[in-house]
Amino acid sequence: MTTSETATRSADTPAQAPLLRIQNVAKSFGKNVVLRDISLDVAEGEFLTILGESGSGKTTLLRIIAGFESASAGEVWMGEERLDRQPPYRRRVNTVFQHYALFPHLTVEQNVAYGLRVAKRPEAEIASRVGEALEKVKMSAHAKSKPSKISGGQQQRIALARALVNRPRLLLLDEPLSALDANLRRQMQVELKSLQREVGISFIFVTHDQEEAMVMSDRIALLRSGELEQVATPREIYGRPATAYAAQFIGHTNLLKVEVRAGVVRCGLLAWPTELPDGTAMFSLRPENIRVATGNAALPGTVRIRGSVRHRAFHGATELIRVECGDGTVLVVRTPGAGGALHDVELEFSAADAVLVRESPERI
Amino acid sequence: MFSRAYKTAVTLPPLVWVTVFLLIPYLLMFCYSFWSVSPSQTIVHSWNFANYGQLLRVGVYWQTLLRSMWIAARVTIFSLLLGYPLAYFLSFYAGKKKDLLYQLVIIPLWVSYLVRAYAWKTILGSDGVLNTLLQYLHLTKHPLEFLLYSPFAVVLTLTHIYTPFAFLPIYAALEHIPRNLVEASHDLGATPAQTFWKVILPLSIPGVVAGATFAFVLSLGDFLAPLLLGGPSGIMISNIVVSLFGAAYNWPLGAAISFCMLLLVVTLLVFSERLEKKWSFS
Numbered sequence: 001m002t003t004s005e006t007a008t009r010s011a012d013t014p015a016q017a018p019l020l021r022i023q024n025v026a027k028s029f030g031k032n033v034v035l036r037d038i039s040l041d042v043a044e045g046e047f048l049t050i051l052g053e054s055g056s057g058k059t060t061l062l063r064i065i066a067g068f069e070s071a072s073a074g075e076v077w078m079g080e081e082r083l084d085r086q087p088p089y090r091r092r093v094n095t096v097f098q099h100y101a102l103f104p105h106l107t108v109e110q111n112v113a114y115g116l117r118v119a120k121r122p123e124a125e126i127a128s129r130v131g132e133a134l135e136k137v138k139m140s141a142h143a144k145s146k147p148s149k150i151s152g153g154q155q156q157r158i159a160l161a162r163a164l165v166n167r168p169r170l171l172l173l174d175e176p177l178s179a180l181d182a183n184l185r186r187q188m189q190v191e192l193k194s195l196q197r198e199v200g201i202s203f204i205f206v207t208h209d210q211e212e213a214m215v216m217s218d219r220i221a222l223l224r225s226g227e228l229e230q231v232a233t234p235r236e237i238y239g240r241p242a243t244a245y246a247a248q249f250i251g252h253t254n255l256l257k258v259e260v261r262a263g264v265v266r267c268g269l270l271a272w273p274t275e276l277p278d279g280t281a282m283f284s285l286r287p288e289n290i291r292v293a294t295g296n297a298a299l300p301g302t303v304r305i306r307g308s309v310r311h312r313a314f315h316g317a318t319e320l321i322r323v324e325c326g327d328g329t330v331l332v333v334r335t336p337g338a339g340g341a342l343h344d345v346e347l348e349f350s351a352a353d354a355v356l357v358r359e360s361p362e363r364i
Numbered sequence: 365m366f367s368r369a370y371k372t373a374v375t376l377p378p379l380v381w382v383t384v385f386l387l388i389p390y391l392l393m394f395c396y397s398f399w400s401v402s403p404s405q406t407i408v409h410s411w412n413f414a415n416y417g418q419l420l421r422v423g424v425y426w427q428t429l430l431r432s433m434w435i436a437a438r439v440t441i442f443s444l445l446l447g448y449p450l451a452y453f454l455s456f457y458a459g460k461k462k463d464l465l466y467q468l469v470i471i472p473l474w475v476s477y478l479v480r481a482y483a484w485k486t487i488l489g490s491d492g493v494l495n496t497l498l499q500y501l502h503l504t505k506h507p508l509e510f511l512l513y514s515p516f517a518v519v520l521t522l523t524h525i526y527t528p529f530a531f532l533p534i535y536a537a538l539e540h541i542p543r544n545l546v547e548a549s550h551d552l553g554a555t556p557a558q559t560f561w562k563v564i565l566p567l568s569i570p571g572v573v574a575g576a577t578f579a580f581v582l583s584l585g586d587f588l589a590p591l592l593l594g595g596p597s598g599i600m601i602s603n604i605v606v607s608l609f610g611a612a613y614n615w616p617l618g619a620a621i622s623f624c625m626l627l628l629v630v631t632l633l634v635f636s637e638r639l640e641k642k643w644s645f646s
Contacts, residue, residue, distance in 0.1 A: 097544050
């Protein structure tokens with residue numbers, strides 16, 4: 001299988017038979033409900049990210065797939081095989097643990113060889129596969145070191161090699177980058193992604209970092225308080241967030257609580273035509289979709305509002321400014337960073353960029 | 365930073381303690397081991413190696429020392445064979461009952477050693493609990509004599525007494541093994557048995573070494589169990605030392621034997637410390 005084939009295929013949403021099928025999985029610890037009714041498919045060669053805040057149940061879901069926890073309800077299937085009835089050591093799934101979990105009494109090489117040794121592969125095969133795996137993660141030079149003698153980033157690579165050397169059908173990664181500092185983290189994101197393309201194995205990657213999720217994933221499953229909020233490609237989830245929570249959690253946004261009456265959306269002084277029925281609704285409007293208005297008249301389909309700049313935050317290439325409009329609505333706007341004093345501005349956005357989102361009920 | 369006066373005040377008491385109760389007595393003992401006793405029962409302060417020579421020449425001394433080591437070795441093996449599975453079960457499988465079971469293992473330590481030794485005497489004696497029961501069930505006609513006043517009785521009693529000492533460090537070592545290592549092992553396809561041999565056992569070696577050292581050193585120097593339950597065939601080296609310092613009034617020879625034991629124990633401790641270091645990964 002070539003790299004480009006994998007890449008094209010993984011970019012698509014799951015086509016025919018998914019590799020992994022999670023069906024109505026629920027989990028509770030005593031009275032504490034951690035997951036409710038999760039259904040999710042993972043395609044062959046896909047990079048799926050389970051994104052969520054701490055306590056959202058993402059690690060529990062991963063541990064159910066790996067077999068360290070059993071689901072209170074539901075099923076996990078890998079192809080024709082019922083996975084959730086198998087002990088972890090019979091599943092063709094490998095895990096990269098949050099704190100790597102390298103065996104401290106074994107050398108780097110022995111750590112990587114572990115899975116092949118317990119599977120009683122011939123020594124010659126073990127040697128060549130371990131060598132290959134270490135080469136792939138650029139750690140051949142440290143083969144004889146003990147894990148305590150190498151850095152966090154290097155341990156990370158060994159954990160990866162130790163899992164991949166077994167050629168699992170699915171690799172689970174539990175916040176593997178969270179212990180690394182920002183620079184190394186960014187570098188590892190790129191490396192991990194290209195490695196995944198290269199080996200063509202499905203990855204399920206757990207993180208709380210939305211940026212990381214956006215950079216790496218083919219699809220993101222956004223988990224909130226044990227329920228799936230949205231499952232979509234990064235582009236889709238950013239451009240068309242399904243819920244207010246999704247819109248807020250991934251990137252910056254302005255959430256506008258509006259009233260619809262007689263085909264017009266109203267939010268304070270803002271108003272634009274719509275086909276929605278009467279009632280209340282919520283819209284998400286990304287800061288970069290709002291601009292400082294130029295020209296005299298508003299074009300059709302655009303909305304204009306006056307306001308005064310209250311705060312500016314410099315973000316390098318762009319600036320985020322908070323604008324308080326006449327009616328008290330505060331809009332966050334991303335502008336090309338021009339600096340300058342705080343002043344009154346007229347803002348403009350296209351009504352089509354305001355995305356209707358479901359209100360996310362507060363959950364405890 | 366602490367003041368000089370504070371540091372002195374903190375370090376002085378233990379230093380004085382060690383000097384007065386350890387260093388000086390050991391030094392005295394060391395000196396005695398080169399002296400001798402005159403026919404008129406006075407200590408002659410002339411320096412020679414006669415006592416050490418006697419130790420090697422007279423069979424009963426080194427044979428008893430060897431027998432003591434053999435008894436201690438058996439106690440060590442049995443304590444580990446009992447203590448390890450117990451610690452393993454408690455640490456990995458006891459769940460909510462862990463604390464309760466832990467207390468149950470520890471409780472015997474609060475009971476006087478003497479009481480426990482006497483208890484075994486009551487159990488093993490010819491009119492003891494065990495023999496009475498066996499005869500009542502018509503399994504034996506006469507009381508089994510080997511039960512009491514034998515090396516068997518000593519090994520049994522010492523194993524009972526020192527198993528918690530072997531258990532504790534093993535349990536501590538097992539508790540310190542990060543559970544994600546066990547999960548990682550399963551994740552990589554190792555069965556529970558493979559995981560035990562390849563991950564859990566190697567990582568608990570420091571605890572095993574510490575537990576073995578406890579059991580061996582403590583039982584090697586024991587003199588109560590052999591005194592109460594050993595009989596003539598179960599005599600241990602400490603009993604000889606006691607009688608040399610007491611009835612026999614041969615302090616120099618007693619000191620020489622004591623010094624040899626001290627040397628043996630210190631060597632063992634150094635060795636076990638090295639082993640523990642070699643096998644610890646934190």
